[in-house]
Amino acid sequence: MEAKIEDIGVILPEAEELTRPAVDEAKVYELVIIGGGPAGLTAAVYSARKRIDTLLVTKDIGGQVLLTSDVENYMGYYYITGKELIEKFKHQVRQYPIAIKENAEVIRIGKEDKTFTVETSGGGSYRTKAVIIASGKRSRPLNVKGEKELVGRGVTYCSVCDAPLFTGLDVTVIGGGNSGLTAVVDLVKIANKIYLIESLSSLKADPLLVERADRSGKVEKFLGYEVMEILGETRVSGIKIKSTQTGEIQTLAVQGVFIEIGLIPNSGFAKGVVELNGWGEIVVDCACRTNVPGIFAAGDVTTVPEKQIVVAAGEGAKAALSAYGYLLGES
Numbered sequence: 001m002e003a004k005i006e007d008i009g010v011i012l013p014e015a016e017e018l019t020r021p022a023v024d025e026a027k028v029y030e031l032v033i034i035g036g037g038p039a040g041l042t043a044a045v046y047s048a049r050k051r052i053d054t055l056l057v058t059k060d061i062g063g064q065v066l067l068t069s070d071v072e073n074y075m076g077y078y079y080i081t082g083k084e085l086i087e088k089f090k091h092q093v094r095q096y097p098i099a100i101k102e103n104a105e106v107i108r109i110g111k112e113d114k115t116f117t118v119e120t121s122g123g124g125s126y127r128t129k130a131v132i133i134a135s136g137k138r139s140r141p142l143n144v145k146g147e148k149e150l151v152g153r154g155v156t157y158c159s160v161c162d163a164p165l166f167t168g169l170d171v172t173v174i175g176g177g178n179s180g181l182t183a184v185v186d187l188v189k190i191a192n193k194i195y196l197i198e199s200l201s202s203l204k205a206d207p208l209l210v211e212r213a214d215r216s217g218k219v220e221k222f223l224g225y226e227v228m229e230i231l232g233e234t235r236v237s238g239i240k241i242k243s244t245q246t247g248e249i250q251t252l253a254v255q256g257v258f259i260e261i262g263l264i265p266n267s268g269f270a271k272g273v274v275e276l277n278g279w280g281e282i283v284v285d286c287a288c289r290t291n292v293p294g295i296f297a298a299g300d301v302t303t304v305p306e307k308q309i310v311v312a313a314g315e316g317a318k319a320a321l322s323a324y325g326y327l328l329g330e331s
């Protein structure tokens with residue numbers, strides 16, 4: 001086997017990529033994994049290494065990591081971009097015979113005896129003995145006037161994807177947590193002026209991010225302000241905000257609105273199937289088991305605290321090993 005020098009300076013064997021097995025609706029898989037983020041991809045590698053016949057069903061490969069510009073806390077890489085990290089994950093997945101159904105949205109999980117059916121919006125239906133739900137989270141909407149109407153016309157939920165569209169313009173970022181401040185840090189290199197709006201009286205983001213934003217000299221903060229309306233006919237032209245303390249209303253002229261107010265779990269299809277908590281997260285025990293034998297869950301979609309890539313990957317590994325134990329018991 002030939003060796004190649006990776007950019008991280010380590011000599012690794014040149015692994016051959018396998019041809020992916022075809023997706024087969026007629027068979028009963030041993031395991032279906034829902035979601036292609038860090039949790040789902042790690043679960044897929046672990047399950048394949050246990051020779052579990054696995055199908056991964058997902059809307060995309062990468063999940064939220066595709067929206068992340070810089071990753072500085074995934075062990076093994078002191079710095080890597082989100083896209084590069086996902087390329088490395090994909091490369092590792094390709095070393096194993098894992099069937100993958102991409103661009104597929106799961107809408108229902110059914111149960112019949114000891115077999116589950118995973119159904120997608122495109123009409124695909126896959127039978128399996130066990131399921132791992134690793135469907136992660138998505139952006140929370142602001143739910144104000146003008147938001148829905150102007151999505152893609154100045155309103156965005158992804159600074160990594162859309163920041164370059166606002167070169168030299170004035171923009172606003174809604175949300176003073178890590179997502180909001182990450183967006184601000186992305187935008188200081190691109191936008192002319194950034195208004196940061198947070199409904200609380202202080203920022204919740206890591207001090208390191210706040211310092212980077214402050215150092216730019218481009219950021220004006222509105223703490224204790226709520227968004228009332230996003231203005232604009234065909235494109236965003238401004239935003240109306242109100243002080244939670246004084247009730248004072250201000251209109252800021254901006255061409256872009258980045259909404260970064262948190263995430264909600266992609267668990268709608270699991271409602272009524274497994275137990276969810278008040279926030280819609282899937283309740284799991286420390287072995288990633290849900291309240292339904294044979295259904296496991298991992299990563300951001302679960303009640304496990306700390307939503308991070310390394311945590312999701314670790315939980316994905318655990319879920320696959322738990323599913324392996326379950327399948328052994330069932331066979």
Ligand SMILES: Cc1cc2nc3c(=O)[nH]c(=O)nc-3n(C[C@H](O)[C@H](O)[C@H](O)COP(=O)(O)OP(=O)(O)OC[C@H]3O[C@@H](n4cnc5c(N)ncnc54)[C@H](O)[C@@H]3O)c2cc1C
Pocket residue numbers: 034035036037038039040057058059060061062063064065067068069070071072073074104105106107134135136137138179182266269298299300301307308309310312
């Ligand atoms: C802007 C931003 C920056 C971040 N920065 C960092 C960072 O620097 N370091 C860090 O450790 N973490 C960071 N995070 C958090 C990290 O990305 C997440 O914790 C991690 O991606 C969670 O992995 P996951 O696999 O559980 O879920 P996700 O990454 O959300 O993946 C879920 C997968 O499920 C798929 N899916 C969803 N619903 C369905 C469905 N119904 N049917 C089929 N497939 C479905 C999605 O398409 C996706 O492939 C950041 C997050 C964001 C948003």
